[in-house]
Amino acid sequence: xxxxxxxxxxxxxxxxxxxxxxxxxxxxxxxxxxxxxxxxxxxxxxxxxxxxxxxxxxxxxxxxxxxxxxxxxxxxxxxxxxxxxxxxxxxxxxxxxxxxxxxxxxxxxxxxxxxxxxxxxxxxxxxxxxxxxxxxxxxxxxxxxxxxxxxxxxxxxxxxxxxxxxxxxxxxxxxxxxxxxxxxxxxxxxxxxxxxxxxxxxxxxxxxxxxxxxxxxxxxxxxxxxxxxxxxxxxxxxxxxxxxxxxxxxxxxxxxxxxxxxxxxxxxxxxxxxxxxxxxxxxxxxxxxxxxxxxxxxxxxxxxxxxxxxxxxxxxxxxxxxxxxxxxxxxxxxxxxxxxxxxxxxxxxxxxxxxxxxxxxxxxxxxxxxxxxxxxxxxxxxxxxxxxxxxxxxxxxxx
Amino acid sequence: xxxxxxxxxxxxxxxxxxxxxxxxxxxxxxxxxxxxxxxxxxxxxxxxxxxxxxxxxxxxxxxxxxxxxxxxxxxxxxxxxxxxxxxxxxxxxxxxxxxxxxxxxxxxxxxxxxxxxxxxxxxxxxxxxxxxxxxxxxxxxxxxxxxxxxxxxxxxxxxxxxxxxxxxxxxxxxxxxxxxxxxxxxxxxxxxxxxxxxxxxxxxxxxxxxxxxxxxxxxxxxxxxxxxxxxxxxxxxxxxxxxxxxxxxxxxxxxxxxxx
Numbered sequence: 001x002x003x004x005x006x007x008x009x010x011x012x013x014x015x016x017x018x019x020x021x022x023x024x025x026x027x028x029x030x031x032x033x034x035x036x037x038x039x040x041x042x043x044x045x046x047x048x049x050x051x052x053x054x055x056x057x058x059x060x061x062x063x064x065x066x067x068x069x070x071x072x073x074x075x076x077x078x079x080x081x082x083x084x085x086x087x088x089x090x091x092x093x094x095x096x097x098x099x100x101x102x103x104x105x106x107x108x109x110x111x112x113x114x115x116x117x118x119x120x121x122x123x124x125x126x127x128x129x130x131x132x133x134x135x136x137x138x139x140x141x142x143x144x145x146x147x148x149x150x151x152x153x154x155x156x157x158x159x160x161x162x163x164x165x166x167x168x169x170x171x172x173x174x175x176x177x178x179x180x181x182x183x184x185x186x187x188x189x190x191x192x193x194x195x196x197x198x199x200x201x202x203x204x205x206x207x208x209x210x211x212x213x214x215x216x217x218x219x220x221x222x223x224x225x226x227x228x229x230x231x232x233x234x235x236x237x238x239x240x241x242x243x244x245x246x247x248x249x250x251x252x253x254x255x256x257x258x259x260x261x262x263x264x265x266x267x268x269x270x271x272x273x274x275x276x277x278x279x280x281x282x283x284x285x286x287x288x289x290x291x292x293x294x295x296x297x298x299x300x301x302x303x304x305x306x307x308x309x310x311x312x313x314x315x316x317x318x319x320x321x322x323x324x325x326x327x328x329x330x331x332x333x334x335x336x337x338x339x340x341x342x343x344x345x346x347x348x349x350x351x352x353x354x355x356x357x358x359x360x361x362x363x364x365x366x367x368x369x370x371x372x373x374x375x376x377x378x379x380x381x382x383x384x385x386x387x388x389x390x391x392x393x394x395x396x397x398x399x
Numbered sequence: 400x401x402x403x404x405x406x407x408x409x410x411x412x413x414x415x416x417x418x419x420x421x422x423x424x425x426x427x428x429x430x431x432x433x434x435x436x437x438x439x440x441x442x443x444x445x446x447x448x449x450x451x452x453x454x455x456x457x458x459x460x461x462x463x464x465x466x467x468x469x470x471x472x473x474x475x476x477x478x479x480x481x482x483x484x485x486x487x488x489x490x491x492x493x494x495x496x497x498x499x500x501x502x503x504x505x506x507x508x509x510x511x512x513x514x515x516x517x518x519x520x521x522x523x524x525x526x527x528x529x530x531x532x533x534x535x536x537x538x539x540x541x542x543x544x545x546x547x548x549x550x551x552x553x554x555x556x557x558x559x560x561x562x563x564x565x566x567x568x569x570x571x572x573x574x575x576x577x578x579x580x581x582x583x584x585x586x587x588x589x590x591x592x593x594x595x596x597x598x599x600x601x602x603x604x605x606x607x608x609x610x611x612x613x614x615x616x617x618x619x620x621x622x623x624x625x626x627x628x629x630x631x632x633x634x635x636x637x638x639x640x641x642x643x644x645x646x647x648x649x650x651x652x653x654x655x656x657x658x659x
Contacts, residue, residue: 239616263614285614308614354574358581360618361574363589365611367602368451369570 014038057083098123120148139169312352318385326394344389350377407492424504461541529601539646
């Protein structure tokens with residue numbers, strides 16, 4: 001039985017109590033009640049939360065879905081889930097079963113949850129004004145076709161996703177048609193496909209996240225007004241892996257991020273009016289690869305260090321601005337001691353131009369011939385865009 | 400043959416140039432490891448050096464040694480010794496001592512910096528093996544050139560040209576043909592073209608073992624499919640052996656027919 005505190009009841013659920021089932025206790029509880037789930041294992045699935053409740057675990061009780069279907073389904077506003085350990089979500093090829101699914105709800109709060117052996121993790125569907133905070137999602141995805149995403153937002157808005165740890169799922173965090181989402185301080189690693197995946201989502205901010213060792217890095221596609229700040233993209237290394245893939249992105253700001261040891265730091269396609277400020281590109285294969293139709297972008301104050309190719313560019317036309325960046329392979333001098341090199345730096349190597357034209361030529365990577373050609377092209381550019389240069393390269397690394 | 404080999408070998412081991420060569424690799428190894436302290440990264444940097452320098456030094460050393468020891472060779476020819484053993488002995492002496500300088504010069508710093516404890520040991524071994532092959536190939540080629548040319552200037556010229564061709568011009572032609580025929584499927588062509596040049600073959604063999612191979616993309620995947628497998632490895636080693644054997648046979652053929 002519950003007992004009264006103010007107007008809301010507190011219900012205690014434990015294996016040996018009168019209330020030994022979460023599902024039945026939810027049915028009994030009145031709106032705005034609290035369920036305290038004590039330590040133990042509860043073999044339950046398809047728990048429908050259709051009234052505003054707080055369901056709080058004490059000592060991480062295990063809710064085992066026994067691979068039969070979804071575990072929690074939230075259809076009411078003002079629901080809080082806190083401190084539960086959910087395992088064994090049913091894998092289905094016709095339904096996107098999730099450990100926690102939030103449907104058309106507002107002001108939900110999902111925090112301190114641990115999700116393992118899952119299909120989809122936290123699935124927000126047409127929901128808004130909620131918070132997904134400090135959860136740990138550990139999947140064991142092997143194939144893309146029978147695995148789900150860690151945190152998925154679909155037609156949701158104004159949600160805060162913070163301090164989560166997602167690993168081993170298909171896409172770590174996936175956004176589709178979701179606006180005004182804040183994604184901060186998350187770690188998304190070892191996922192099969194993308195660490196973070198944006199589709200048709202505008203006015204979103206993501207900052208201070210770490211994306212590491214994901215199958216294909218991070219993809220941001222068909223979205224507007226995205227702010228990406230102070231994130232770290234590391235070790236997305238493979239023949240089809242990117243630190244970040246930008247496709248049809250307009251009016252974004254990308255600043256203070258670190259791209260380290262990725263095959264391609266940022267792959268840019270059809271993206272306009274983007275500001276790249278103060279990012280660090282370290283030890284990537286390609287730091288930035290521009291595929292086509294990218295106009296009015298500006299690259300300022302970035303550090304380009306020890307990348308095999310700094311910039312790769314596939315057209316002779318350049319409408320993008322490079323200014324005041326630090327390039328580790330810059331060999332110029334600074335006679336007037338103003339901190340900027342006196343000779344412009346040309347970041348596009350002839351080799352990267354040739355490779356763009358005929359991809360097979362990459363087999364000549366690191367051959368003496370290519371080094372000689374690159375050198376002569378740098379002295380007097382013929383093939384690479386003449387105005388693609390940093391007229392004010394920094395002499396010292398921007399700290 | 401063994402006696403002459405031994406003589407040439409000791410002669411070179413005692414000579415100043417072997418020491419210079421040995422010290423060069425020793426300092427190179429130490430400096431590289433001192434600068435980045437990471438065995439596997441140093442292997443990448445070394446690759447660039449090895450692929451360009453070893454053939455060059457092998458070529459020049461081979462030609463120089465042949466012309467310098469000409470009088471001694473003529474003296475030996477007057478003795479009842481088989482021609483093949485004289486020339487083979489000299490060839491193996493030069494190539495052997497150069498290889499020894501390379502292996503010791505690079506081996507010592509890497510071992511001191513903990514090669515055996517790192518997982519780069521296989522890459523490093525591959526680097527040394529291809530280095531040894533390149534030495535043998537280019538010393539052999541330079542001997543053939545030297546034996547066919549009485550004129551020292553001409554001999555040197557041809558030898559340097561040969562190096563220039565295989566190290567630089569070949570890649571240029573390769574690149575041109577890739578661009579000219581870009582409409583056609585070029586996978587097999589680039590595989591064959593790479594395998595035909597020992598310098599390119601060594602470069603690709605080492606590249607594929609390193610992380611950087613991910614940069615090679617689609618073409619790299621095809622290369623990996625071929626060179627990455629056991630059969631591909633055996634084939635490429637066989638090609639390197641063939642490249643070593645052919646100049647040696649050429650040397651023997653020339654030596655037999657030459658009128659001293």
